[in-house]
Amino acid sequence: MALLECVQLSRNFGGLVAVDKVDLAVEAGEIVGLIGPNGSGKSTLVNLITGVVPVTGGRIRFEGHDITALPSWRIARLGIARTFQLLRLFKSLSVLENVTLPLQPRMASGQAASAFGRGRAAEEDRAAVAKGRELLAFFGLVEFAERPPTALSIGQQRLVELVRAIIVGPKLFVLDEPAAGLSPPNVERLIDLVRRMRDEQGITILLVEHVMKVVRELCDRIVVLDYGVKIADGDPQAVTNDPRVVEAYLGGGREQPHARG
Amino acid sequence: MLTPDYILQLLVDGIVTGSVYVLIAAGLTLIFGILGIVNFAQGEFYMLGGYFGITAAVLLRLQMLETLVVGTLAVAVVGLLCERVIFRPLQGQDMTNSIIASFGLAVALQNAALLVFGPEPKILRTSWATVPIHVGGLFLTLQRAIIPVVAAALILIIHLVLRYTWTGRSLRAMSQHPTMAQLCGVDVGRTGLVTFVLGAALAGTAGVLMSSVFLVQPGIGSMIVLKAFTVVILGGMGNIYGAVAAGLLLGVVEAFTSGFLNNMMRDIVGFAIVILVLLLRPQGIFGRSVERA
Amino acid sequence: MRRITPALLALAALALVPLASPSGYLLHMLIVVFLYVILAAGLDLVMGYCGQYSFAQGAFYGIGAYTAAILHRDLGLDFWQTLPLGVLSAGAFGLLLGIPSLRLSGHFLSITTIAFQTIIYLLLTQWTSFTGGQYGLPVPKVGTLSLFGHELFRIEKVREFYFLALAVMAVALLVAWRLATSRIGREWRAIHDDELVARAIGISVTRDKLVAFVASAALAGAAGVLVAYYLEGVSPTDFSIWTSATVVAMVIVGGRGTIFGPAAGAIVFTLMPEVLRATADYKLIIFGVLMIVMVIFMPMGAAGLLRRERS
Numbered sequence: 001m002a003l004l005e006c007v008q009l010s011r012n013f014g015g016l017v018a019v020d021k022v023d024l025a026v027e028a029g030e031i032v033g034l035i036g037p038n039g040s041g042k043s044t045l046v047n048l049i050t051g052v053v054p055v056t057g058g059r060i061r062f063e064g065h066d067i068t069a070l071p072s073w074r075i076a077r078l079g080i081a082r083t084f085q086l087l088r089l090f091k092s093l094s095v096l097e098n099v100t101l102p103l104q105p106r107m108a109s110g111q112a113a114s115a116f117g118r119g120r121a122a123e124e125d126r127a128a129v130a131k132g133r134e135l136l137a138f139f140g141l142v143e144f145a146e147r148p149p150t151a152l153s154i155g156q157q158r159l160v161e162l163v164r165a166i167i168v169g170p171k172l173f174v175l176d177e178p179a180a181g182l183s184p185p186n187v188e189r190l191i192d193l194v195r196r197m198r199d200e201q202g203i204t205i206l207l208v209e210h211v212m213k214v215v216r217e218l219c220d221r222i223v224v225l226d227y228g229v230k231i232a233d234g235d236p237q238a239v240t241n242d243p244r245v246v247e248a249y250l251g252g253g254r255e256q257p258h259a260r261g
Numbered sequence: 262m263l264t265p266d267y268i269l270q271l272l273v274d275g276i277v278t279g280s281v282y283v284l285i286a287a288g289l290t291l292i293f294g295i296l297g298i299v300n301f302a303q304g305e306f307y308m309l310g311g312y313f314g315i316t317a318a319v320l321l322r323l324q325m326l327e328t329l330v331v332g333t334l335a336v337a338v339v340g341l342l343c344e345r346v347i348f349r350p351l352q353g354q355d356m357t358n359s360i361i362a363s364f365g366l367a368v369a370l371q372n373a374a375l376l377v378f379g380p381e382p383k384i385l386r387t388s389w390a391t392v393p394i395h396v397g398g399l400f401l402t403l404q405r406a407i408i409p410v411v412a413a414a415l416i417l418i419i420h421l422v423l424r425y426t427w428t429g430r431s432l433r434a435m436s437q438h439p440t441m442a443q444l445c446g447v448d449v450g451r452t453g454l455v456t457f458v459l460g461a462a463l464a465g466t467a468g469v470l471m472s473s474v475f476l477v478q479p480g481i482g483s484m485i486v487l488k489a490f491t492v493v494i495l496g497g498m499g500n501i502y503g504a505v506a507a508g509l510l511l512g513v514v515e516a517f518t519s520g521f522l523n524n525m526m527r528d529i530v531g532f533a534i535v536i537l538v539l540l541l542r543p544q545g546i547f548g549r550s551v552e553r554a
Numbered sequence: 555m556r557r558i559t560p561a562l563l564a565l566a567a568l569a570l571v572p573l574a575s576p577s578g579y580l581l582h583m584l585i586v587v588f589l590y591v592i593l594a595a596g597l598d599l600v601m602g603y604c605g606q607y608s609f610a611q612g613a614f615y616g617i618g619a620y621t622a623a624i625l626h627r628d629l630g631l632d633f634w635q636t637l638p639l640g641v642l643s644a645g646a647f648g649l650l651l652g653i654p655s656l657r658l659s660g661h662f663l664s665i666t667t668i669a670f671q672t673i674i675y676l677l678l679t680q681w682t683s684f685t686g687g688q689y690g691l692p693v694p695k696v697g698t699l700s701l702f703g704h705e706l707f708r709i710e711k712v713r714e715f716y717f718l719a720l721a722v723m724a725v726a727l728l729v730a731w732r733l734a735t736s737r738i739g740r741e742w743r744a745i746h747d748d749e750l751v752a753r754a755i756g757i758s759v760t761r762d763k764l765v766a767f768v769a770s771a772a773l774a775g776a777a778g779v780l781v782a783y784y785l786e787g788v789s790p791t792d793f794s795i796w797t798s799a800t801v802v803a804m805v806i807v808g809g810r811g812t813i814f815g816p817a818a819g820a821i822v823f824t825l826m827p828e829v830l831r832a833t834a835d836y837k838l839i840i841f842g843v844l845m846i847v848m849v850i851f852m853p854m855g856a857a858g859l860l861r862r863e864r865s
């Protein structure tokens with residue numbers, strides 16, 4: 001049974017079909033890439049899976065459970081984490097507070113207990129801070145722990161977003177264009193980190209990306225969307241040479257998928 | 262009690278009150294729709310209209326129509342000053358700041374009126390207030406009867422201006438897309454000023470009209486601005502035609518509530534309706550769809 | 555931690571004030587300040603931290619006060635019983651107001667809170683048989699606190715009430731501060747910054763918003779019970795939309811989202827009319843003008859100015 005299964009998934013906005021009966025399966029331990037020209041429905045598909053946008057047709061199953069109608073916070077708690085295309089960190093919180101926030105809903109002790117500093121709550125809070133610092137160190141960002149996110153560069157903020165997403169130990173991590181705006185050394189680091197997330201922490205990855213270098217080096221399998229329809233699904237070599245895929249990219253005067261990314 | 266005459270009387274009373282609400286709310290919704298400002302001092306413009314009207318009629322011994330014009334113009338001038346000095350600098354900021362500033366303005370204006378005009382309630386004695394109109398079983402004074410007439414005339418003028426003049430088109434453009442409007446050559450500063458002055462003037466007119474119907478005191482603005490907000494919400498924020506419909510509706514509902522239930526519920530009913538509408542249909546009864554939390 | 559120490563020092567200094575034999579007038583002013591500090595701190599939780607506009611703080615203040623008065627009149631309860639009950643009843647109404655906040659935001663929410671405030675005010679003024687209408691209701695003095703028949707202390711004079719008010723304010727500030735700096739405070743700030751993402755990472759936005767409303771209303775309720783016993787009566791004029799607007803101004807001008815900023819705002823706005831008292835008739839005009847001026851020149855509030863200077 002696949003970890004994530006989308007069956008005939010569709011999304012209509014009024015008359016516009018953004019996602020058109022897409023079948024997508026992601027097995028546990030895979031790194032799957034989702035590519036396609038601009039406007040192909042990649043972001044909408046991701047929003048459907050993570051519960052941000054309601055589904056208008058088809059079903060989504062995660063670990064065998066139907067999650068089609070669940071709100072985003074329930075899906076988050078079931079073990080699916082995501083990043084956003086535009087940076088969406090909390091400006092009023094420090095970097096450390098940003099990354100430890102997702103742990104709060106999962107803590108056993110109550111809110112009131114935390115407010116009044118009762119034993120178990122204080123312990124959990126301390127453990128969260130420790131874990132946050134550990135992950136920030138892994139990404140080389142621990143010196144910024146107490147600063148607001150706006151004090152960091154875009155590239156660093158993207159990494160903070162990654163930390164925030166994986167601190168809860170999700171089973172499935174959906175990354176929405178993580179390499180956008182990153183300098184080449186940071187792209188290398190990102191590739192390394194994502195691979196280590198899968199290898200060391202057992203997180204399954206669904207990766208939406210334009211930067212082909214990242215897609216080629218990381219992904220076990222690539223899925224291609226065009227105008228909301230899935231037009232290819234297979235290993236990177238086969239997909240990038242698939243004439244339909246080439247046509248989709250070339251057709252509107254867009255970049256070829258095997259060009260330098 | 263359930264005679265057709267009684268019901269008709271309530272209806273007519275409701276339309277008269279409703280017309281007052283329409284004028285004040287139209288001003289409020291214009292200011293909000295085009296400038297994005299929530300003007301809590303709108304009630305004070307109404308109050309000042311009452312005082313200026315009385316002053317014009319008594320001191321300058323003007324006739325009814327002249328009083329109406331002079332009183333409205335005086336309030337328009339006050340509105341101009343307020344826009345320039347207070348609300349222009351707050352453009353583009355958090356909306357709450359304009360609410361606070363307009364609260365401050367309301368307090369200042371209320372107490373300035375108290376200082377200048379004194380605390381005793383005043384009323385304008387006009388001949389029109391004593392001229393009765395009997396239509397079948399209905400009873401109305403001329404003074405009250407002209408209120409819906411004036412309101413209708415003003416709304417019609419505004420409608421024509423909005424549709425057929427350059428100023429009107431500028432206003433509509435600004436309410437939909439300020440940046441785009443500016444790019445198309447709309448003088449945003451001047452348009453903003455015109456909007457605010459117009460909004461204030463509408464409330465001022467209502468005040469002059471009512472100065473011979475109800476007592477004028479420094480505090481009359483407080484409750485009526487809340488009623489006007491109710492109308493604006495029911496009609497859809499920024500929607501003048503919605504404000505017209507909602508204003509008349511509120512006036513009539515209040516009249517019937519007071520006629521068949523009791524006076525206490527009269528004031529409350531509007532606010533209760535507003536909460537219900539906000540819960541079920543935040544864009545108002547007549548508004549377009551709006552983003553929710 | 556750095557901000558606690560000056561606050562503790564200030565509280566200690568305030569506790570010593572009565573020992574310097576001040577005038578009854580000064581004590582009175584300080585008591586009023588304490589009441590508004592509680593109101594402003596409470597409002598900061600829901601408006602400053604959680605970002606939900608509320609113009610209903612005056613209504614919750616009134617609900618606390620009237621609960622005390624009515625419970626005294628109908629059930630003969632004393633201060634020590636009506637205080638927690640007043641807090642609970644205000645909190646319950648806070649929950650009621652919190653529900654529309656789940657679906658509305660921005661100006662729609664503001665207007666809903668204004669409508670709520672007005673309905674409560676109208677009920678207080680019109681429902682004469684229950685609330686005493688315009689004339690209000692009488693409330694006795696706090697009296698004595700006895701435990702097992704032994705009298706612990708008696709609160710009858712202004713001086714004694716001063717300590718009571720100071721103590722309640724200190725507790726209220728502590729509660730507000732603890733909430734703001736704990737998990738829920740962080741969640742509130744996250745919701746304020748980006749509600750969509752907050753929801754996406756698993757925060758229960760619904761529950762947090764409701765808690766914000768309940769907490770701010772409960773604190774206002776506590777202040778309400780206090781004022782009822784202080785003035786030895788309740789009447790609607792103290793709980794109107796003007797009260798709410800003044801508290802909002804305190805939070806904004808003081809600097810929202812800092813607890814102590816709004817507390818400072820409370821001090822400024824409470825003392826301002828008194829400082830202006832010499833100008834008698836012009837007092838409120840100047841008050842209104844100052845409100846306008848502050849909002850134009852200090853949109854981020856005093857705390858915001860300080861933050862900018864530091865960075």
